[in-house]
Structures are given as structure tokens and as C-alpha cells.
Amino acid sequence: MPPPYTDETALELARQLAPLLGLSDIHLPTAIAADVLNGAAECDALLAGIPQERTPAPLTQLVPEWLP
Amino acid sequence: MTATVSRRTLVAGAAVAGAATALAGSPAQASPFGGRVPDVPLYDLEVWQAAQLIRTRKLSPVRLAEATLARIAAVDPKVEAFVNLYPAAEILAAAREAERDVRRGHYRGPLHGITVGLKDIYFTKGKVTEGNSRLYTGFVPDFDATAVARLKAAGAVILGKVGTSELATSTVSAANNPWDLARTPGGSSSGSAAGVGASEFMIGMGTCTGGSIRGPAANCGLTGFKPTYGTISLHGIFPLAWSMDHPGPLVHSARDAALLVDAIGGEDPLDPLTRKVKRYRLADEVARNEGRKPLRGIVVGVPVPDDFLSGVPNDEEVAAFEEAVGVIRALGATIRPVRSQVRLPGLTSVSSFYDPIRSGEVAAFQHRNLFTQPQNMSQDYRNKVVAGLMLPGTAYLQAQRVRRLWRDGFLSMFDDIDVVIHAADNIAGLKAGGNPPLPRPSSGSKTNIWNLSGAPAVAIPTGFSRAERMPLSMQVAAKPGDDGVALRVADAFQSVTAHHKKRPPL
Known part of the structure; x- marks a missing residue:
């Protein structure tokens, strides 16, 4: 797993992605919650540790299947 | 006034006033709750x-x-x-x-x-x-x-x-x-x-x-x-x-x-x-609370001391909760120690999937406004939208996959109990900051887990902080669909305590 993002590296990533996302200076954030990016990376790593054929489908049914 | x-x-x-009963609401529409109404301001x-x-x-x-x-x-x-x-x-x-x-x-x-x-x-x-x-x-x-x-x-x-x-x-x-x-x-x-x-x-x-x-x-x-x-x-x-x-x-x-x-x-x-x-018809279910032991037959889970749900930093919250457990036991409930599966190995916390899901959904709703009127978002809000925009679609779906995995384990707690009760973390903070230091850190949010799982949860007052004269609280949560059971436990507790009747001296 790559090193976790810090607030600074997360912000740098935002600057790099800005042209791709259509963001100009006025849209750019002053801070990005590095936790969001790190959380996403942790989710990836967790799923990668499960045999692919056993990985879960996304939660799309928000009302559990046992309820009306 | x-x-x-x-x-x-x-x-x-x-x-x-007058001719009161003749035109009263039909029994089908009426609240099932009766009893003495206190003589308090309306x-x-x-x-x-x-x-x-x-x-x-x-x-x-x-x-x-x-x-x-x-x-x-x-x-x-x-x-x-x-x-x-x-x-x-x-x-x-x-x-x-x-x-x-x-x-x-x-x-x-x-x-x-x-x-x-x-x-x-x-x-x-x-x-x-x-x-x-x-x-x-x-x-x-x-x-x-x-x-x-x-x-x-x-x-x-x-x-x-x-x-x-x-x-x-x-x-x-x-x-x-x-x-x-x-x-x-x-x-x-x-x-x-x-x-x-x-x-x-x-x-x-x-x-x-x-x-x-x-x-x-x-x-x-x-x-x-x-x-x-x-x-x-x-x-x-x-x-x-x-x-x-x-x-x-x-x-x-x-x-x-x-x-x-x-x-x-x-x-x-x-x-x-x-x-x-x-x-x-939750009120009818709550109204089933009768007698001195209204919770007889209900199994109430109480987190074991080293469980995530017990990781509460405020001592007074903990003390009030322990007292509440005694009250609920006296109301006839069977108390059973439980261990929740809040923590998923490999994740720092549930925020690891909560945050990407929230950010992705915020961005989906607001990204157009980010481009057209960024000046009308606070910097903090704009930062949140951009964070979601930066995540690829796969990251959102990965988080929802982990959420499913987590939810199934987390809700298995209710295989053996009807409800779980746990203390709130902290009392309300001072707007200007400067709250007294707490003896230990919180184990993490004890509220967003119930949003992620979709399960019903009710917060009820459990007392007052002696040090800060502020309300204390606990949550009663149940399996999705068992809202009535969670409310029954809360109602039984409130029927023999007066914390929820206190009003601030404004």
C-alpha cells in the first residue's frame, strides 16, 4: 500500500487533478481531508486481501432484504 | 412571558371547553398513551x-x-x-x-x-x-x-x-x-x-x-x-x-x-x-409497556468493557450509563454482555468507508454548483465537494462493498440480543473552546455506525453532569425494522426516570 496521504500531499494531488476535473484556481480547495483518500485506499487494500470470487457486491439495497 | x-x-x-367527549377523535386515530398530565406550562x-x-x-x-x-x-x-x-x-x-x-x-x-x-x-x-x-x-x-x-x-x-x-x-x-x-x-x-x-x-x-x-x-x-x-x-x-x-x-x-x-x-x-x-404503528408497540416489569422477555446487550462501544471518554457519561443499566435490569430486561464488530481489521475506523461514501454523494449533488457558483459555498463545504470529486467512481463502489461486508458482521450482534445500549461520548462543548480535558480519548463515533447500518437508534437523557451541569445521554439501538423495540426500552426507562422532564432555567 502506498504511504498515506497527508493534508499537504492530498492538496498537491488536488492541484494535479484540477485540469482534468475542470477546476480552476477559484474552485481549488484550501484543504482536502486526507482521511477520505486514505479511507478509500484502505477499502481497496481490504478488498484486495479477499479472494476476488468472494468479494462482496456493493451495498445498493439500503433497506435490508429481510424488511418490507 | x-x-x-x-x-x-x-x-x-x-x-x-365543554362537550368534550362527544366530538373527541375516533379511537383509531387517538394516541394510545393516557395518564396524568402534569401541571406545567403548556x-x-x-x-x-x-x-x-x-x-x-x-x-x-x-x-x-x-x-x-x-x-x-x-x-x-x-x-x-x-x-x-x-x-x-x-x-x-x-x-x-x-x-x-x-x-x-x-x-x-x-x-x-x-x-x-x-x-x-x-x-x-x-x-x-x-x-x-x-x-x-x-x-x-x-x-x-x-x-x-x-x-x-x-x-x-x-x-x-x-x-x-x-x-x-x-x-x-x-x-x-x-x-x-x-x-x-x-x-x-x-x-x-x-x-x-x-x-x-x-x-x-x-x-x-x-x-x-x-x-x-x-x-x-x-x-x-x-x-x-x-x-x-x-x-x-x-x-x-x-x-x-x-x-x-x-x-x-x-x-x-x-x-x-x-x-x-x-x-x-x-x-x-x-x-x-x-x-x-410504533406507538401501539410502545404502549405495550405495562406493569412493573415491562421489559420482561427483552434481551438488552451491554458492551463489554473493552468493546468499541464502551470507549467513552467522559467519566460522568459512563457512570450515568451504568446507573441506567441497573434501571433497565430492574424493569425486567435480561442484560447480556455483547461485543460489537464495529472495527474491521485493516481499516483505521468506519470512517474509512463512511468518508468516501459521504464525499462521493455530496459531490454528486453539488459538483455543478461547484463549477457555477463556488463563491456561494463556504470554504469548508467546497473542500468537501472537491474531495468527493477527486475520488474515482470505483473508490465509491469499493467503499460501498466494504460497507456491505461490515454491515453484515456488525448487525450479527442482534442474533443474540434485541437491543444494545451504550453511553454517549461527551457533553456539549463550549462554543469558544476550552472544555476541560478528558481522561482518555474516544474510541470513535458512536452515531455514524447506526447510519451506515440503517438500524434504528434513539438517544435519551440519562442524567446531569455534576461538574458542568449539562445533560448526559445514552443510545438504544436495534436491528433494522425493530424500531418499536428500541422505543419500548427507551419509554420504559423514561417511565421510571425524570431526566427527560427537566427543562432549562432560561
Whole structure:
């Protein structure tokens, strides 16, 4: 797993992605919650540790299947 | 006007007195709760108490509205719950209509004539709905949220819009905690909590994506209920994160919460995420609490000492909770130690999937506004939208896959118990900061887990901090769909304790 993002590296990533996302200076954030990016990376790593054929489908049914 | 307007005074002068029982509401519509109504100022009554008086025409909705308006005039300059208090003439007209209906035998149910404040993210036809966001300055919806339409149909008297954090997540509202005006009521349903806490209305409608009902309720000594996901329609409410947003009430008691859900919950064709339940009957389930041991047969889980749910930093919260466990045991419940599966190996916390899901959903709703009017978002809100925009679609789906994995393990806790109870983390913080240091850190959020799982959870007061003279709280949670059981436990606790009856000395 790559090193976790810090607030600074997360912000740098935002600057790099800005042209791709259509963001100009006025849209750019002053801070990005590095936790969001790190959380996403942790989710990836967790799923990668499960045999692919056993990985879960996304939660799309928000009302559990046992309820009306 | 303060606590000098007593129920006795107003009842004596009520214009609708007389011939009380002949035109009372039909038994099918009436609240199942009966009993002695305390002699307190009208605005301090619980919903089920006022409903009993209105149905039997011992209390006029107009007198209730008048007393409430006087209360608002007296305390709202300090509490600042309202961002848009409707004109008195309009409120009184709604109350008069409610009164006429009662007089004509058209009693609409337990919310008839009951006063309500709406978090300013509920759409209100013809009324400004701004969500504490410059994006929506002057926005006037041309329809009511389903929840609002159902409140009106139930005869509720809507007083206006109350403060919220910016679109339920960022810049805080101006509202103050009625127990200590230097403290926050918490967010994001700030005005809903402050207003009910200050007795400015009986029901504060809130929404909750990670704790925005139960947190403020705990801070203000209230009962805050987040029902099972999909119980109350989200149609016509500004979304924060659709898959975790839950509308719900902030009230004084579990009974009041049950009555509210029964009145406005249920399937809504305009919200495909609502459960396929026509109408709920939670109040009937709560009313099954009878006798000295009403919880006999109910198994209540209490987290073991080293469990995530026991990781509470405030000693007084812990002490009040331990006392509450004793009360619930004495009410006949079987207490069983449980270990929750909140932590998933490999993840720092549930935020590892909560945050990407929330960010992705916020960005989906707001990215167009980010491009067209970024100046109308606070910097904090803009940062949140951009964070979601940066995540690839696969990251969102990966988080939802992990959420499913986590949910199945987490909810397995209810294989052996009916409900779980646990203490809240902290008391309300000082707005200016400077809270006393706590003996240990929290294990993490004890509210967003119930949003992620979609399970019902109700926060109820458990006592008062001796050190800071502020309310303490715990949560009662159950498996999705078992809302009635969670409320039964909360109601039984409230039937033998008085924490929820305390009112701040404003």
C-alpha cells in the first residue's frame, strides 16, 4: 500500500487533478481531508486481501432484504 | 412571558371547553398513551400529553399556539433556534383551523394542534428554504417535502424554519444550547434541538447522516430518534448523502418519537428509497409497556468493557450509563454482555468507508454548483465537494462493498440480543473552546455506525453532569425494522426516570 496521504500531499494531488476535473484556481480547495483518500485506499487494500470470487457486491439495497 | 402560563390557567379560559367527549377523535386515530398530565406550562408538555388534552377538547390549539409564541418571544433572542419564524397571524390561523376541526369532530390524530419547528433543509411550499447556504439564498420551493405535507395533513402547526449547519454539514448555525448559552447545541440539527430544549416547539424535525439528530439531542437533554433507513421520506429535503440520510424527530420522549413516525412515516412513491410499509404503528408497540416489569422477555446487550462501544471518554457519561443499566435490569430486561464488530481489521475506523461514501454523494449533488457558483459555498463545504470529486467512481463502489461486508458482521450482534445500549461520548462543548480535558480519548463515533447500518437508534437523557451541569445521554439501538423495540426500552426507562422532564432555567 502506498504511504498515506497527508493534508499537504492530498492538496498537491488536488492541484494535479484540477485540469482534468475542470477546476480552476477559484474552485481549488484550501484543504482536502486526507482521511477520505486514505479511507478509500484502505477499502481497496481490504478488498484486495479477499479472494476476488468472494468479494462482496456493493451495498445498493439500503433497506435490508429481510424488511418490507 | 415565562413559566407563569400554566396549563390550569389556560384550560380554564379555553374557548373550546365543554362537550368534550362527544366530538373527541375516533379511537383509531387517538394516541394510545393516557395518564396524568402534569401541571406545567403548556409549552413544556410532551406531545402525547398535549394530544390527550386537545383530543378531549381540554386544550385549545389556539391557546397552545399563543403560549408558544409568547415563549418564543421571551427566549429565542437568547437561544436563536429560528432562522425564519413565520408571522404570528399565520401561525394563529393554522391553530384556529386546527381548533375548528376538533370542534367539528375532525380530529386528525396525535399531532393535531402540536407545534413543530423544521430544520431549514425541509422544503416548504411558498416559504424560503435556505439550508444555511448562500447557494440557496431566497430559494422558495414550489412544493412541500413529503414529511412537511404529512405533518400538515396530521394537523400540526408549523411555526417556521430553524437553524442547521450549512446543508447539514459545514458552517454551524447561530443556535445556542438552552442549558448553557455559551455552549453549542451540536449539529447539524442545531435549531431543532435548541428549540425543543427551550420549549419553543414540541417537535423539532431533524435529519441525520452521521449523528445529526442524536448528537444534538444528547447535548440538549432530549430524545432524538433516527428510525430505520427508509422509514420517513427524504423527498423534498436537501440531501447530504442519500444512502445515509435519515429524517427524524427531536422531542422530549420516546412516546413522542413514536407518534411522530406513525403520523408521517411510510411508503412514499416520490422517494423510491422508502420502505414498502403503508403506515407505522410504533406507538401501539410502545404502549405495550405495562406493569412493573415491562421489559420482561427483552434481551438488552451491554458492551463489554473493552468493546468499541464502551470507549467513552467522559467519566460522568459512563457512570450515568451504568446507573441506567441497573434501571433497565430492574424493569425486567435480561442484560447480556455483547461485543460489537464495529472495527474491521485493516481499516483505521468506519470512517474509512463512511468518508468516501459521504464525499462521493455530496459531490454528486453539488459538483455543478461547484463549477457555477463556488463563491456561494463556504470554504469548508467546497473542500468537501472537491474531495468527493477527486475520488474515482470505483473508490465509491469499493467503499460501498466494504460497507456491505461490515454491515453484515456488525448487525450479527442482534442474533443474540434485541437491543444494545451504550453511553454517549461527551457533553456539549463550549462554543469558544476550552472544555476541560478528558481522561482518555474516544474510541470513535458512536452515531455514524447506526447510519451506515440503517438500524434504528434513539438517544435519551440519562442524567446531569455534576461538574458542568449539562445533560448526559445514552443510545438504544436495534436491528433494522425493530424500531418499536428500541422505543419500548427507551419509554420504559423514561417511565421510571425524570431526566427527560427537566427543562432549562432560561
